[in-house]
Amino acid sequence: MFKSDLGITGYFHLQKFTFHRLGIDMTTRSARVIKIYFLTLQIIALATILIPIAVYSWQHIQEIVEVTNAMAPFMQATISLWKIWRVIYRRKEMAQMAENIYLISTRASAKELTHLIQENNRERLMNTAYYYSVLNTGMLALAAPVLVSFIQYLRLGEFSYIVVLKATYPIDYARPLNYFLIWLWTAVAIYGVIYGSVSVDSLYSWYIHNLVGNFKILQSKLVTAESASELSERRELIYYCIAYHQRIIAMTEQLNIIYQPIVFVQFSLNALQICFLAYQIGSGVVDTVDLPFLFLFMISVGIQLMIYCYGGQHLQNESVNVSKSIYQTINSSSWPNELRKVLLISMMRAQKPSKLTGIFFDVDLPLFLWVWRTAGSYVTLLRSVDQKTM
Template identity: 80%
Template sequence: MPMVIYSCQHLQEIAEVTNAMAPFMQATITLWKIWRVIYRRKMMAELVEDIYSVSTKATKQELTHLRRENNRERIMNTFYYYSVFNTGVLALIAPVLVSFIQYLRLGEFSYIVVLKATYPIELARPLNYVLIWLWSAIAIYGVIYGSVSVDSLYSWYIHNLVGNFKILQTKFVTAELIAEVSERRASIYYCLGYHQRLITMSEQLNIIYQPIVLVQFSLNALQICFLAYQIGSGDVAVVDLPFLFLFMTSVGIQLMIYCYGGQYLQNESENVAKFISQTINSTIWPIDLRKVLLFSMARAQRPCKLTGIFFDVDLRLFLWVWRTAGSYVTLLRSVDQQSS
């Protein structure tokens, strides 16, 4: 709220508004994520249990797919965490550092705040400045850990579902190699049931994250616009540029986690149809099983998608957000030129 009030008080100064609203939007996104997780906590717990349940039935060789996916997910989330963490460190250190340097040069402490906002207490007092700095630190890292936890959980869901889709692809191949007809039939029916469970779990994941994705991608375009405008305006202090670049990088990584995950799930769910088509023409399959496999292949050709209600979450969405942000930057510059 203090940042919104500050923005309203400086509506004629676009640089000040963009400076205040970029972190405000990230806080809004994070609060929305946390509320949705609390609201869907039972469904999320059930989905974790379902993924664990199907994963425990994999053989030792098949588990290599899950290990590989979880290692990939861990590396991605670690990189994301340190990027966001360092963004918070720069946000907190830069104002104090600039104020201290000015004190050494001019003999006067500037009391530059971390977050542009309208505060209820006087800034130009040491104790008040420390209290505001601590409040800003708590707010920033509350947003950081809230956002990273929800985004990392999304990545965990995606990579474990993808790992299970890869296990399913392997099972379709090994089913063809089974010599005993009854065992082969049982194996293929297990694969069909396995496939249906994965589709159901993907739909559950979509229900959980759909509202989160809608709000996040709608606000991220504006957030990137505000950050890009500050970097390109020339009005920003040099000491603030590393923070702004890292902030934009962190937002970009956040977007990539969702877009890459959605695209990855689509691709691997579609690949199931390719593995079925490789085995369906084999002479070992009786007519009734071929018909069943045809139905399964037709369903697999429709990929499991994550959506934001009005759009699909894939790599095209990632490009759309950056293009939209660029359009907003152009609009802001034209408004700024007219007002000046």
């Protein structure tokens, strides 16, 4: 699908890698599933791990620390499972949209390509940090309980059988074989969480930054059109810019349709998830060995939120900047009335920002602040409930 990398370092690399790990080839127009059995195994592991966690939370409903400990990963698993299902359902549209963005980007000149290079570098840095944060969180979650159990065995001569996730498992995990099977089950589920989250979130970021890059290229083309000496050449460039603008807007609207259900579920659960993590960190009753995992988990969720909120705000700002470029262009006295009228219509359309929504809310930086403020309110509520039950 991508015949070249357009001279951009790491172009679509992380997205290709993470989707391949998930079991989907996103570099083909059909986005075929290349590891159907492995993908099915991840879905089953994620879906089934939710049940014992939910049962455990219900059994310990009066113990807020235990409930928050179990529900934070429960919500992340739910979000990741939902993302995987949406990818399976929409994967062809997602791959076709990636191809369309690539094809429209190939028409950029060497000078205009600097905008895409800048945006893709920004996207690559953010997504790489996000990937390693999520990967280290998952690895720490799997390794820490086993390591602590082994250290206690060396010190006390007794293996503690500490599980990765707090849950009411269907088998007794205080036996070596059962403990290993539960650890393996959890490992597959966490693998699904890592690559289900990073693949979808990094692809969203790639879409956003490349669309923003094309909005910037559009503004460069408007400047080029203004400096054209021949009226016929200027007219041709202007009509091309209008068609180019409409195409970018159409792709933005398609992106919103694809990601709207994902964004709605994610942000509906993120405030509670952050609340549970913050409560555990500040409760003072969590084991010291668990704190690095909780901090990493919190950082990963924060980066995940920033990818969506910053991306949505960045897209809004750059789409509105097009109207400013058009306004500066039509003020030139060298423009005939015919082209001024055409540009005026485009300017009116550009004044309406291209927004990404979660059905009931816009995805922008104020939403990022709202999630954290809401999570803080929930933490205060949990602490007051905990004090009353003491």
